[in-house]
Amino acid sequence: MVPRPQSSAAGVLALLTEPDPLLKQHALKALIALVPQFWAEISEHIALIESLYESSDLPAESRSFAALLASKVYYYLEEYDEALSFALGAGSAFEQDARTPGQEEYVETMISKAIDRYIEARSEEQSGKGTEIDSRLRDIIEGIFRRCIEDGEFKQAVGIALESRRLDVIAHIYEQTHDTGLLSYAMEAVLDTNFSLSYRDEVLNFLYNLFPSLTDDSNAPHIHSLTRLLVTISSPSLTVPLLKSLLPKQKVLAYQLAFDLVEGGSQEFLDTVRNELPEGDEETKPTFDTLRRILGGEESVKLYREFLRRNNKTDMIILKNTKDALEPRSSIYHTAITFQNAFMHAGTTSDIFLRENLEWLGYASNWSKFTATAALGVIHKGNFEQGMVILGPYLPDQNGGETQMAGAAYSEGGALYALGLINSGMGSGRPVETYLRDILKAAQGEIVQHGAALGLGVASMGGRNAEAYDDLKQTLFTDSAVAGEGAGYAMGLVMLGTGDATCADEMLTYARETQHEKIIRGLAVGLALLYYGRQEQADDMINQLLAEKDPILRYGGVYTLALAYAGTSNNDGVRKLLHIAVSDTSDDVRRAAVTSLAFLLFKNPGQVPRIVQLLSESYNPHVRCGATLALGIACAGTGLQDAVEILEPMTKDGVDFVRQGAFVALGMVLVEQSEAASPSVASTRALYSKIISDKHEDPIARFGAALGQGFIDAGGRNVTISLQSRSGTQNRSAVVGMVMFCQFWYWYPLAHCASLAFEPTGIIGLNEELKAPKFDFISNARPSLFAYPSVTKPPKKEVATKVATAVLSTTAKVKARERRKAAEEGKKDGDVEMKSEEPSSSTQHGDVSPIELPQGQTSESKSLLSKRKEPTSETLSNFSRVTPAQMMHIVIPSSSRYQPVRPVSTKPPRAAKTGKASTSSLLLEKYAGGGGILMLIDKRPDEPAEFIEFAQDVAPPAAPLAAVGNGGAPIPDDRENLHVSLDEGPETEPPRPFEYPFDNDT
Template structure:
């Protein structure tokens, strides 16, 4: 009985939560109220007093007597301005006024128009910075309704907030066509304040928002102009339109010219690819040494500039001294001694898995290419330049042509000596040897201008030769020799060959490619019309656009618009007339090249869209051009390249076989002469792929990413591949080519088109590498077939990765310099270090992909870097 009673009592004591709420929620509310009460009680005596004072001021501000109200507001302003607290907390007056914000705004709306109301609006504008609803732009609204005085007296945080709201309001009004004069008057007050207080980035951002960026020129002073220019150059990469990009760079150039930074102004002019701007920089500069430095820059860009009667500058810009300085560098670093292909292969380190005897002619041809790449520019080797060399006769047919052509790479830039050594082959009775000599003539003069114009004298007459092989070699040789020169006489001679169906399709296609290289980035309309005409005419003939070579018409057409973006619009529209599948390939190729190194996200998305269709293998070849297009557009911008790599990785996992074949090449384009570990590992896996085209493309790509770096990891992987593919002559041939590229120029050369602190792109190098990439897409019918001469399209991209210094008389000079990893200092305050982890060396020095050099101060010696 007693136990039962206890149980009843227990039940009787249970109490339901008040108002039918769950017990937990009731507890939470109670705790919140308790915490709020405790917080209130926690206020110190001083804070409580401050709170009461401010509450009193709020009441007085609403007083009907204007004098009392004004005094209250002035006291409030004083409190707000004098309040100080830590950087991470809201000032106490703002915190205590927060609950009264709605009361004050309501009172303001009822006030009649007067000076007091305008003063009140100023106060509300300040309070709105922390109290307004997001997106309401009340701080700007009250500022415009206020006295418009003392805007800059409230500090950076308030100004930054107002600037952001001005940008949003300006955009909204511009779309509606509403007047914006009141906003611009605020901008005219904010920007000088920002410039005066080292907030150049904020000033430029605001001017960009209101489309008045040119006004920064008047506000820049000597201490700040370099930071302004650096930030504008960074902005140009992310400009919404090409016109905006040009405008930002033009402002930079004007500032550099005003402060006599002529070499930096020339970089901008070259970036804009504008001959008139380049001329204006030269005419503005009067310092002879700086003019010589700029002539070296013109030579590096292979820019077509007329120096009129100035023979000294013309000689520097011609690049004729390149060979002399390069050989001097090789001597200094003790690598001038020729290397044999076997020293590169290191066959004794390969694991012997087979005793199969392969086609010796193919392996000898591989050795010819390897010998040419490894000893490039050194002017001597152990196979071709030795007296009574018989090496050329160890090859067959077209192999003999490429072997003789290798002399052009060996003697690169050394015109006087080179032409003499090649000359004996042009009198041969064997057309293969004569054709090889024509190729070599073109290669040896690649990137060098000579007043005697030997390449045209030797190759021009062969354009009408009866033998098709000689005609082809002359066309290709002229493309190498005059790449980037925009020579009108070449257009007159080569354009008929594009449209002439009596020529072989290979010769016509290579004429289009050569003209593309000669007029690279020039948007030349006559050449474009000729290529479009032949594509449209050949479409009407059955199978005329089938096979490998018609694709090269598209490459030649794309090269004309390399990096010129919207200038290709008319040509892209014209390509819609081609209903053959070739039309899609041409359109994607031209678009990819036109927007190359622009980082344009919309066009990357277009390329990705083209990759999503699931088509039959015979109909999907245009998708390979889309994959290459992704890499071309993202090239040169670190963040964009990383995003492109991720997209390409998805294509690799989920794409059709046509897409997968282009993936290794896309990775190679993004990392030319820059062997990143993750990319090496990816290509290494693909080099063992079940599909032979994917595997051979990956092997070639390994050579391109390691070109000229002597990378030990790649060298080991390629030796393993040589053993793995010992029975496969084609794969082994590609392994040997990759090994030759890896040790290119004995580690003194690079093929990366980026230079001048990765700000400028060499269009000739980029264009010729694109031709090589498209050749590798058709590997079986080009490089592994009879057109292996296409491998020499890597030669126009070869440049020494050096820093050399010369004195006023152009004699080499040893200067101490600091070489370290480049640091991006765009937008950083003060004078941050531009390199990190540097070592002090004496010129000449070699620079890696991400290296930057800084001159170590040394008396009054003036030095002129050649690259």
């Protein structure tokens, strides 16, 4: 038998047992190079190698080699903790080996593990639970920081510093670079990752002190980051001094900061800042008064309302075609058209469709009437001044007495809900809140109570008014299913984001005691709203709700998780939702879990299609339905083709409510997308029309297509759907609005809350007097990429045309015989009388001469030459629509008289694009940020200026429902007719009581 040859490692391993230290050192160095090939054989001697590392008889260098060898052996054995421990002991040997080619994977793994261990040790040290950090580990991390800074890898160093809570490193890097972009990067990193609330606030306060002062004009570009920082920590103690420091010299910049704070700040925060601003002296008092007016929110709302009114491009033919196709006597179809009209006219103050279709409106009955009246709140959203006047004909009297007119309670309840939508998020502490509270306490019927509760919740959202909460609680305790459900939602809305333990205990206790599923559902979602943005502080409540036996409370637990970690992309939260989506016994809970993925991941929409891809193919239709809404909400307004490619096949699903979800989601994703930028826009619009006009299609699917039409053309085609504000903060109103919209599955009127997520997209320039001057700016992109959709052409009237007379083959033979006979008799052909003369080709087709083309040129090439080449840019004027993806292409020329006090976009402007290469990159931009209300500096104040004249805010009280059409001309007052249509339309008799033929009524 031939002896087995000995490996090269075996001989070297034998040297480890030699007494000579030099031989041992030589063997260790040789084995280090052999580990990648012979690690399995060397691992059999790991105990010997470890003993050499611990031996005091060997010199320090030899012991370092032994530690490095042991580390590499454990690395190949995938014992990474042991490998790191010995790598730390290797010291200089590890650093020397790191420079050796071919060791990159091992070194990167060890450095990664060292960083993880250091982060863990620092967290324990900060909390007071850990011991002192190993000095060797500290030295490695310090070396990493040093190399990153030397190599210019500042962002990598900032990321490690944030994770390891080394804020001193961030300060050191900023002192060397003075780059505010690194501070903004650190801020975004801490906001968009899984840091605790306390540490997040600590970092943001630290970064705020590093940002340079805004009083220097050159530092204004970082106002976006400062705005996001101040809104997130909601600290009046930082905000008020900053505003004061800008006065009186930087008055315009102070106004800009105030407008930006209103975009994302909570109502409580803004009210506190307003109250803490000083009165000012004779010079500054007018400026402080203007700041208070801006922070109140009314100025922003008024400007956006004017923007939507001026640019209203609602396609009335689409609405008319939908109305003609859907049977008005069907409540689901009537409600679908109501939502579509409300969304398409949201914020435009144009109720022209209602006025022109009074007969259709008269078919509304019961809750359809409630929904139709509430739609006025969406159409007139933000019209605070005239809200009570517009809804006056429908509102109940102050004493709560309900009109005896048939069905009046539904229109009264809907009007109260509409009043809340008009004042959404702006009603706390204002007269409308007092009015709604008085009506809620005085009302006797549950329908009016329901409307008053929803209106109060939406209007006072985030106001934290304890008295309003108590009034709602008393309504809840009446144990009326309809009124209690509205009160449950409203309690969560009023106390939004407080995480109040007392409120949570009261709501959860009552949800366990009541027998009404409606009330349980309202309280379950209300609890989720209560813990909005509380992150780890909500964990106990989340675990408690998810462990409940009642599936409705587990449903609330899913939304509590979604709202507590909204926008954080929390990995644990995503894993938990995915587990629930495939394991819970309730279809409702599983659907909610998939939908809720959108609320965690909306800041990273590109990830959502990949995550829900398999879920969209689930055997369970509820899971598939949840996948559609997750894609729609997370990818809203992006036109993301990956999302569209998943949704389009789902429009042909075999289950009607899955198709409904796909239609709704497509409308959300493709809102404000042009046909040139997104190839799916035209086909989606055609699909909507086809489904709606198909009488054999399921009603639920047709309902979804109508909603999709409303979303894709929302706000007169001038709004997008975004859960982020322009400065990048979470848009609380939009997040809450979409959560409430998702509840339309159980209660259709809640779909109106989707309007809370509609964000006008335009540039509104103002001077220091808050007037809108006329000026132009440039969009460096092909106009077709961001153009409005083409208007639907009305059907052409068909004109009857003469049909050519049929000529039989026998007729031709007869004619031939007659010609021959005439020739024989010496007659001319022209003298023969013909009873039937075949028309000539020129008579049949018209006397059209052929087009003469140059030699070698076809008609197709000639038409291409005749087409005018599209320009690469366009000029827009103040108050023009600018979509989110277009914002980064906007440039205000340096020669312009008016210059913005801050950058137009949070991203640097792009140069003009040619060709189609830019289209795909545009669709990947979730939100370029910026835009909106821009304060302008007049570079030539001595020259006369032209200003845009605003329209009068709605009509005077004598004509409360006078609308403004697309052309801007007032429409005659039809208040009485419209009121009669809603309140005296045909009323359906309630069905006779009956008993279910089975015992289980769940």
